[in-house]
Amino acid sequence: MPNIKEEYLLRPTSTPEQINFISQFFAKFNTSNGANKKIINVEPLYYVGAYAGTEFLTYAANKLYLVLNMEYAYLFSSGVVGEFINFLDETNANFYVKTNFSGVDSAGANRFNNDVITNFYFSRTTAAANAMTWIKFNGYRITLQ
Amino acid sequence: MGSETLWHKNNTPEQEIFLNSSYNYFNSNASPLKKVQSIVRVFGTELWFSSDLINYYNNKIYLMLFFKSLTNDNAFDANQLSFMNEQDIEHYRAENFGQLNAGFTNTNNELIVTNVWFSYVVATITPYNSFSYDGYLLNLI
Numbered sequence: 001m002p003n004i005k006e007e008y009l010l011r012p013t014s015t016p017e018q019i020n021f022i023s024q025f026f027a028k029f030n031t032s033n034g035a036n037k038k039i040i041n042v043e044p045l046y047y048v049g050a051y052a053g054t055e056f057l058t059y060a061a062n063k064l065y066l067v068l069n070m071e072y073a074y075l076f077s078s079g080v081v082g083e084f085i086n087f088l089d090e091t092n093a094n095f096y097v098k099t100n101f102s103g104v105d106s107a108g109a110n111r112f113n114n115d116v117i118t119n120f121y122f123s124r125t126t127a128a129a130n131a132m133t134w135i136k137f138n139g140y141r142i143t144l145q
Numbered sequence: 146m147g148s149e150t151l152w153h154k155n156n157t158p159e160q161e162i163f164l165n166s167s168y169n170y171f172n173s174n175a176s177p178l179k180k181v182q183s184i185v186r187v188f189g190t191e192l193w194f195s196s197d198l199i200n201y202y203n204n205k206i207y208l209m210l211f212f213k214s215l216t217n218d219n220a221f222d223a224n225q226l227s228f229m230n231e232q233d234i235e236h237y238r239a240e241n242f243g244q245l246n247a248g249f250t251n252t253n254n255e256l257i258v259t260n261v262w263f264s265y266v267v268a269t270i271t272p273y274n275s276f277s278y279d280g281y282l283l284n285l286i
């Protein structure tokens with residue numbers, strides 16, 4: 001079994017927030033006495049493009065995404081009070097909902113808006129109310145035992 | 146070719162992942178895309194209409210560590226950027242509604258995108274829209 005260490009993800013330029021987050025992530029998923037599965041592979045992952053059809057939408061019991069920086073842009077329509085995205089955890093349960101109301105447009109036109117999340121992990125995402133059209137992911141794909 | 150230009154010890158983890166992935170994408174033997182012939186560091190600030198970043202060429206790709214669009218006008222309510230890929234197709238969009246237009250005059254609206262690649266950008270066209278950027282230009286063959 002590969003011995004994946006958190007040092008593999010750390011760089012001299014890692015921020016204190018990244019170091020803290022990665023340390024906590026490995027403490028949760030790489031312990032031998034916990035209920036969580038162990039980390040057996042990490043792959044750097046950068047993706048920019050359409051959200052539909054991406055791997056970020058599908059659940060697998062042995063797959064997680066470690067986010068250093070993820071930006072997404074979504075279309076919303078007049079009358080929709082905000083847009084939000086659900087993040088699901090390693091058990092495929094919704095554990096974080098991020099909303100952004102800053103782009104509500106009183107003029108009634110269809111608009112795009114952007115949002116960003118950093119130092120986070122998820123197994124998959126769902127866009128609850130609006131089409132999340134574009135995504136820019138920067139981080140790692142994690143494979144669990 | 147010339148990829149050593151991209152690697153610096155002070156690159157952030159996000160920059161390292163972005164530059165590795167993007168360079169490999171445009172320099173892969175398995176890809177139908179053109180190969181990287183040379184890499185040039187680019188940075189500057191300029192008005193949109195005099196910027197070459199709005200023009201499409203089939204042999205250049207920008208890897209931008211930092212890209213900022215600043216609009217200053219009261220006739221538009223959003224600062225919008227469409228990032229076009231090597232096939233002249235939109236592959237990412239960013240938009241900032243920071244200040245809606247009603248009741249404001251000559252409002253500044255700043256939109257910053259980091260670690261993004263594109264062949265050119267389509268921007269909100271206002272008289273004083275300007276770009277500031279720092280990154281690399283890949284010349285392809």
